[in-house]
Amino acid sequence: MAKQTQKYNLITCIVQRGKGDEVWDAAKKAGAGGVTIHFARGKGVREKLGLLGIAISPEKEVLQLVVPDKDADKIFDAIVKAGKLETPGMGFAFLEDVKRAVGFYHEKKKK
Amino acid sequence: MGIRTRVAEIYNILAPYIGRLFMEQVKACLPIVLYLLVFLLLVFRGHMSNPWLFIPGIIFVLVGLMFFMEGLRLGLMPFAETIGNTLPKKATLFVLLGFTFLVGIGATLAEPAIGVLKSVGSSVDHTRAPLLYDYLQNHTTTLVIMVAIGVGVATILGVMRFLHQWSLKVLIFPILSGVLILTAIAHWIPDLRSLIGLAWDCGGVTTGPVTVPLVLALGIGVSRARGASDTGMSGFGVVTLASLFPILFVLLSGFYLYFSGSINLEVTKAATGAMSTGIGTMVADAMYYAVRAIIPLMLFLYLVQRFILKEIIPNGQEILAGVVFCLVGMAIFNLGLSFGLVPLGQKVGAAAPNAFAPPAMFYGALWGKVVVLLFAFFLGYGATMAEPALNALGLTVENVTQGAFKKKLLIHSVAFGVGCGIALGVAKMMFDIPLAMLLIPLYVLLIPITWLASEKFVNIGWDSAGVTTGPITVPLVLAMGLGVGTATSALDGFGIISLASVCPIIVVLTLGILVEGKAKK
Numbered sequence: 143m144a145k146q147t148q149k150y151n152l153i154t155c156i157v158q159r160g161k162g163d164e165v166w167d168a169a170k171k172a173g174a175g176g177v178t179i180h181f182a183r184g185k186g187v188r189e190k191l192g193l194l195g196i197a198i199s200p201e202k203e204v205l206q207l208v209v210p211d212k213d214a215d216k217i218f219d220a221i222v223k224a225g226k227l228e229t230p231g232m233g234f235a236f237l238e239d240v241k242r243a244v245g246f247y248h249e250k251k252k253k
Numbered sequence: 254m255g256i257r258t259r260v261a262e263i264y265n266i267l268a269p270y271i272g273r274l275f276m277e278q279v280k281a282c283l284p285i286v287l288y289l290l291v292f293l294l295l296v297f298r299g300h301m302s303n304p305w306l307f308i309p310g311i312i313f314v315l316v317g318l319m320f321f322m323e324g325l326r327l328g329l330m331p332f333a334e335t336i337g338n339t340l341p342k343k344a345t346l347f348v349l350l351g352f353t354f355l356v357g358i359g360a361t362l363a364e365p366a367i368g369v370l371k372s373v374g375s376s377v378d379h380t381r382a383p384l385l386y387d388y389l390q391n392h393t394t395t396l397v398i399m400v401a402i403g404v405g406v407a408t409i410l411g412v413m414r415f416l417h418q419w420s421l422k423v424l425i426f427p428i429l430s431g432v433l434i435l436t437a438i439a440h441w442i443p444d445l446r447s448l449i450g451l452a453w454d455c456g457g458v459t460t461g462p463v464t465v466p467l468v469l470a471l472g473i474g475v476s477r478a479r480g481a482s483d484t485g486m487s488g489f490g491v492v493t494l495a496s497l498f499p500i501l502f503v504l505l506s507g508f509y510l511y512f513s514g515s516i517n518l519e520v521t522k523a524a525t526g527a528m529s530t531g532i533g534t535m536v537a538d539a540m541y542y543a544v545r546a547i548i549p550l551m552l553f554l555y556l557v558q559r560f561i562l563k564e565i566i567p568n569g570q571e572i573l574a575g576v577v578f579c580l581v582g583m584a585i586f587n588l589g590l591s592f593g594l595v596p597l598g599q600k601v602g603a604a605a606p607n608a609f610a611p612p613a614m615f616y617g618a619l620w621g622k623v624v625v626l627l628f629a630f631f632l633g634y635g636a637t638m639a640e641p642a643l644n645a646l647g648l649t650v651e652n653v654t655q656g657a658f659k660k661k662l663l664i665h666s667v668a669f670g671v672g673c674g675i676a677l678g679v680a681k682m683m684f685d686i687p688l689a690m691l692l693i694p695l696y697v698l699l700i701p702i703t704w705l706a707s708e709k710f711v712n713i714g715w716d717s718a719g720v721t722t723g724p725i726t727v728p729l730v731l732a733m734g735l736g737v738g739t740a741t742s743a744l745d746g747f748g749i750i751s752l753a754s755v756c757p758i759i760v761v762l763t764l765g766i767l768v769e770g771k772a773k774k
Binding site: 160187190191192193194195196197198226229230231232 | 256258261262263265266267270271273327570571574
């Protein structure tokens with residue numbers, strides 16, 4: 143088996159239902175190759191916002207992107223900006239190391 | 254322990270939320286309003302009497318509906334789901350049916366469109382239709398109660414239908430026959446003829462954003478408690494009954510009032526000082542009316558869940574916010590109706606005959622009529638396409654028929670049916686055709702079609718009529734009808750909604766028969 147030369151990171155982003163496409167567009171512009179989106183339900187933060195919580199939908203979309211190490215920070219920042227994740231209640235994002243990954247092909251840039 | 258938020262953050266949270274809700278209403282309502290304005294100002298060459306009141310009126314309609322719908326989601330739906338799920342399991346049949354009856358009544362009273370009946374009543378001509386005028390002016394409460402009881406009875410019957418799995422087909426025939434016979438009698442007695450349009454329109458006015466979710470949740474809960482598998486058809490059928498029974502009750506009560514001599518046929522036009530009340534009184538009236546409409550229902554649901562089901566109320570704060578939203582929304586919506594939507598409809602209705610009738614006759618006798626009929630058809634078509642409930646129905650139909658009846662087909666066929674219905678309603682007034690002459694043949698035609706169609710499609714088709722007439726279409730069409738009625742020699746302006754309800758049923762059922770016939774081959 144070929145030794146993996148490319149280091150990959152996993153970005154997980156959780157936003158309200160309906161916002162997923164917006165966040166993905168920003169990630170794509172920043173260089174992300176693809177995303178897997180699934181639906182989930184959130185609990186915890188919304189309740190702590192008090193009455194403001196009605197503006198937050200408990201239905202969520204979970205986006206998972208596997209991105210090359212060197213692009214990770216750029217894509218992560220783009221996601222945070224697009225999803226307004228700095229505002230409490232808007233969602234979450236976290237970055238993890240990936241030990242092994244299969245199926246992700248880095249596009250060869252035409253030099 | 255809460256999270257403290259800065260102002261900028263609050264804005265970030267609220268702005269997309271409010272923006273989304275407002276745009277939903279704009280997308281549904283604004284196209285129709287613009288369509289009417291274009292026709293009023295350009296084609297029929299009328300004018301809006303008070304534009305400075307009209308524009309805020311439309312904005313009020315949008316804002317009011319936005320608050321009201323969101324309030325329903327926050328304050329009503331939690332009750333509907335919890336009660337719908339647990340009441341059928343925990344309560345005795347008697348309690349369940351009693352609850353169903355009261356919910357049917359309460360929900361009807363909370364419907365935003367019910368208020369319109371009262372406000373358009375003042376524009377009825379008392380010389381041409383004295384019975385109708387007197388009923389609407391002096392017996393308004395009776396009318397609303399009759400409609401509400403009709404829905405209550407319909408919901409009981411609907412729930413019993415789910416319990417015992419009765420066929421909707423079997424239920425429709427006797428009820429429909431009864432209503433048609435009463436209509437024929439009303440037609441035969443000239444004094445009672447003006448009652449027909451009102452009664453049939455009341456059927457279309459019920460089954461709005463409050464009644465339908467409540468009744469659906471109850472129906473689904475009952476089906477589940479019975480152990481029946483979720484075929485996706487649970488909940489269908491009650492809308493149909495809730496559209497038919499009010500007609501029965503309004504006709505019967507009209508008969509009773511007439512024969513007991515309570516109706517004053519020699520009535521003179523009541524001093525309508527109501528038109529010149531100050532803004533302050535109107536706002537207070539709107540709030541009072543909203544409280545009277547919504548609080549009883551919400552209180553009732555709360556009491557049932559708390560004391561009969563003995564379930565705790567989760568998210569009490571959110572539910573309270575929902576109730577407040579409903580109150581505020583309904584008050585604002587009703588104000589918007591009186592300033593904006595109803596005058597628009599009336600002006601358009603009054604100006605439309607100028608296209609074909611003397612003295613103006615803008616487009617000549619023949620083409621003028623064609624213009625007006627086409628206008629009416631596309632109004633119906635467009636308004637129906639904008640109805641969000643129709644989209645949901647279309648999805649259900651596509652699922653339930655395993656793709657044989659596509660969602661798009663349903664949406665367009667219903668819209669086409671409504672367009673035809675509205676055009677027919679306007680034609681009724683143009684050519685002074687008695688409503689009974691149109692309704693009875695159409696519904697009689699529906700009897701063999703219903704008999705031929707499968708049970709599944711009978712449910713879908715008949716319900717599609719109740720789904721189409723939403724809180725925007727109903728006031729507009731009612732106001733427009735009354736505008737046309739006053740300008741032409743028609744007996745009264747009611748009846749368009751009833752025709753707009755029957756035509757889609759015919760279209761959908763016929764298509765259903767064809768689709769299923771093809772699938773069998």
